[in-house]
Amino acid sequence: MTKRPCPMCKKPRSEQFTPFCSARCRDLDLASWFDESYAVPGPPALPEDQSRDN
Numbered sequence: 001m002t003k004r005p006c007p008m009c010k011k012p013r014s015e016q017f018t019p020f021c022s023a024r025c026r027d028l029d030l031a032s033w034f035d036e037s038y039a040v041p042g043p044p045a046l047p048e049d050q051s052r053d054n
């Protein structure tokens, strides 16, 4: 098996936090995932207001 580095900081990964090197990098990755799903909520919250203003 090839040893892959931590995807966050490219340091050698830790077995405990694989595939990351530390809890910090793991949390960073989780946070970025959370951020992305947060940033894709779908349609705007108030579409009706805009069409009504037409």
Ligand SMILES: [Zn+2]
Residues within 6 Å of the ligand: 006, 007, 008, 009, 010, 011, 020, 021, 022, 025
């Ligand atoms: Zn790392």
